[in-house]
Amino acid sequence: MNGADGFTIPTPVARVFGALPRRPGSQLFVIGLNFALTPHLPLDTRAMLEGRSLRIEVTDAGLCFDYTWRKNAFEAAHHVGRTPDLTIRAQAWDYHRLIQRGEDPDTLFFSRRLVMEGDTELGLLVKNTLDALEPDVLRPQQLLRNLLTRARQAA
DSSP states (O other): OEETTEEOOOHHHHHHHHHSOHHHHHHHHHHHHHHHTGGGOOHHHHHHHBTOEEEEEEGGGTEEEEEEEETTEEEEOOOTTSOOSEEEEEOHHHHHHHHTTSSOHHHHHHTTSEEEEEOHHHHHHHHHHHHHSOGGGGSHHHHHHHHHHHHHHHO
16 A cells, blocks of 8 residues: 555554554564664763653554663653653654655654654754764664674674
8 A cells, every 4th residue: 555655554454553562562662773773872862862751653553662761772661641752753654764864854844744742852862863873774784784793793
């Protein structure tokens, strides 16, 4: 199924995803964040993230990932009943385009395909941190190379 801007998660799949408990998904999400992003985060960014609560919502998939930064790592969190410091909301295709650097976050924001709610300063920190990353850091091929390198080093 293709929307105007790319692939859209089919509604029946989103219903199934939306019915899943949040915590396991958030735990898997932070494993990915810690693997892909943590090694590239500057010390000042880590300090500014400390204890801040964040949420990523994938609107067309019915998914929501709650997490925080504590002691040099992302951790799954449980924000139910309280508003996170920052919520970032978009469709799966738009997140894909951001990661692949095929779309500028400002363009998505001003076209209302990317929504940030909450602490504006934290939102700018997240955006600027992601913009400063080398383009290959989040590409699947590079992530796989990094995983293989770490596995060899551990062996």
